[in-house]
Amino acid sequence: MRLVQLTVPTGKRETIVDTLEDRKIDYVLTDENSNRDYTAVIYFPLPSPAVEPVLDELQDAGIDDDAYTVVVDAETVISRRFESLREEYENGDVESDRISRQELQAEADSLTPTFAVYAIMTVISAVVATAGLFLDSPAVVVGSMVIAPLIGPALGLSVGSVIDDEELFKHSLYYQIIGIVLAIGAAAVFAWMVRMTNIVPPGLNISGVDEISERLAPDLLSLAIALGAGVAGIISIATGTSVALVGVMIAAALIPPAAAAGIAIAWGQPSAAIGSTALVLVNVLSVNLAGLLTLWWAGYRPENLFSIGEIQQRVRKRVIGLAVIVLVFAVFLGAITYSSYAVATFEENARGEVETVLSEDEFAEYQLLEFEVIMDDNYPFIGPERVTLTIGGPQGEIPSELADTLHERINQHADDPVGVEIRSVGLTER
Template sequence: MRLVQLTIPTGKRETILSILDEREIDYVMTDETGSRSYTGVTYFPLPDPAVEPVLDEIQDAGIDDDAYTVVVDAETVVSRRFQALRDEYENGDVGSDRISRQELQAEADGLTPSFPVYVVMTVISAVVATAGLLLDSPAVVVGSMVIAPLIGPALGASVGTVIDDEDMFVESVTYQFIGVVVAIVAAAVFALVVRSLNIVPPDLVLSSVGEISERLAPDLLSLAIALGAGVAGVVSIATGTAVALVGVMIAAALIPPAGVAGIAIAWGQPTSAIGATVLVLVNLLSVNLAGLVTLWYAGYRPENLFSLGETEQRLRKRIAGLVVIVLVFAVFLGGITYASYESGNFEQDARDEIEGVLSQSQYEDYQLLEFEVVMDDDYPFRNPERVIVTIGGPPGASAPALADTLYERINDHADGSVAVEVRYVQVSERGTG
């Protein structure tokens, strides 16, 4: 529910009050004596979906931007006529639950901080995320998402497009581009300082840190996360619910991958930063794509209906462009996913071969103790580099041909040559009595 406060310009009192009367809207009227430009101020409650059509009709009646309108939340309205308005405008779908176009524009503006604050908060968020990644601490990484100021620019571009506010669109796109660059640079600088001061082990292997390795080689599931964040972000801002929490989800799709990209650069592994950088870009574009589609589906249109055709054409072009770019990145992520799938198959096939060899009669005294597939560091498309097999056998026994047999059997399932390291451990069993 909303309470609308509207100043009435001189000569427009009867026109505005007749609109409210025709729609059977309860209102209160007070005279305005402080300005000759206005004759009064009227207050009237409206259901959320009624705000936009009522304000549009009033504006069409000649209320220009010089007259100010204030829309605030109303906790409770007790009125038969108000209940009739709710029955008229609310039908239970997304369109009836959304806030007005005017409120949406104000909400998007309010979520975007000033440029200096935006840059400072982005730097802080990136630094905190980088520290959390190096510490392998999910809690710290989540904390970095809370302070990231990304939801405003991420959704502002979509809002600006559907309501035909090109200034908002350009500003939001600029903020997003600068935010990504600033986050990666801040993460790289901080990680370089941390490494130079030996705050972390100098021989730290990035792939051994869980929070980092999972973002060095992202898969197609990351695309689903970004699309979900975009839809949830738009629905939250359009309905005025849980915007801050959804902002954390959008930041989760952008800040940690940017931190990983910066860490990889600081570690002198630019190729390792490719996967994380692609993840940042595909997430950012997916959020924008989901936002555009969701806002248009929710029924938002430009204020000037004469520009509707031009806005629709611009929307289609932007959606088509985003779809093409996202699909290109999706193919890249699909390649990573397929490589991971192949590596998983290789690991299972290699284990089956080892167990099959050891089940033969000449190796019945041996058993598989440990099995590990070591991947190379060619991110984001990693391949098996070495297989380590630990076999237990009786004291004094030897099986010189076993290593050669395992090498041949395992490499039958590899695209290239994979080193096989066989370790023997003596196992003695003693009875108890």
């Protein structure tokens, strides 16, 4: 429910009153004595779905933007006529649950802080995320998402496109570009400082840290996170519910991979930054694409009905453009996913081959103690470089025929030659 407060311009009192009477809307009219160009202030309660059509009708009647219009939440309205009005507008579809176009625009504006605050919070969030990745701590990484101010620009671009607010669109686009650059740059600088001051062990292999490695070689499932975040963000803002948790979800799609890209750059491994940078870009684009589609599906249109055709074409072009770019990135992520699948398949088959060989009568006295696949550094399409086996035997030595057999059997499942390192451990009989 909403309470609308509207200043009545000179000569428009009767028009406004007639409009409200025709719609059977209760109102309170008070005279204005401030010697301005307004003769009165009118207050009237509305169900949330009625705000947009009523304000549009009043604007068509000559109430322009020079008049003050304030829309606030109303906790309770007790009125028989109001209940009839609610039954008229609240019909159970998606447009009944959403806020008005005017409120949506104001909400999108309010979610984006000033540039200084946005830049500072983005840098802090990236630094905290970088520290969390080094610590291999999911809790710290989640904390970095909470302070990231990314939801405003991410949703503002979609809102600006659909309601024909090009200023909001350009403002949000600029903020998103700056946010990506700041996040990756801040992470790279902080990671370089960490490396130079030996805060982390010298020679740290970043691919050995789970929180980092999983973002250096992202898979196709990451796309679902971004699309879900975009849809959830728009639904949250459009229904007037809290967007704080959704903001964390959007930040989850952007801040950690940006921090991983910065770490890879600081470690002098630009190829390792390709996957995480691509993940940042595809997530940003996917959030915007999902937001555009969701807003249009929810029924948001430009203020000027005559411009719907033009705006619809513009939105369609942006949707198609975003969809094509997201599809290209999706193919790239799909290739990484297939590479990861191939690695997992190789590991499973190689282990199976080792166990099969050791189960043969000829080598029955030997047993597999440890099995490890060492990956190469060819990010984002990593592959097996070496297989390390720890095998126990009666004398602690591995016969050459067993080593040759294992090498041959393991390499049957590899596209490129894989080294096989065998460590022997003597087993004592009891």
